[in-house]
Amino acid sequence: MSRWIPLLGGRRVRPLAAVVPALLGATALFGLCGWVGYIQIGNLAADSITGTPAQQGLLVLCYLPLLAWAPLLTASAIAYYRRRTAAFPTPA
Numbered sequence: 494m495s496r497w498i499p500l501l502g503g504r505r506v507r508p509l510a511a512v513v514p515a516l517l518g519a520t521a522l523f524g525l526c527g528w529v530g531y532i533q534i535g536n537l538a539a540d541s542i543t544g545t546p547a548q549q550g551l552l553v554l555c556y557l558p559l560l561a562w563a564p565l566l567t568a569s570a571i572a573y574y575r576r577r578t579a580a581f582p583t584p585a
Contacts, residue, residue: 508577515570522563530560 498506533556 508574512570512574515566519563519566526560526563
């Protein structure tokens with residue numbers, strides 16, 4: 494039940510109400526990661542961000558997990574949709 498969500502009053506939340514914003518956010522994250530990655534590759538090649546190879550390695554190590562955010566969000570949104578639509582079929 495969704496009693497804690499304001500204005501719903503205990504009614505069910507439709508799966509697409511959660512899946513569509515999640516997939517739009519994942520699409521934006523894919524684009525943002527591509528754009529930022531393109532910019533940062535040029536900056537790393539020019540050594541304009543880091544001073545030493547150790548700093549460059551630490552920078553890459555810290556930002557690498559962020560690349561998994563968009564695909565994991567996509568996978569979890571699709572899995573949520575599949576789970577919710579299989580468990581609660583829409584009445585005819």
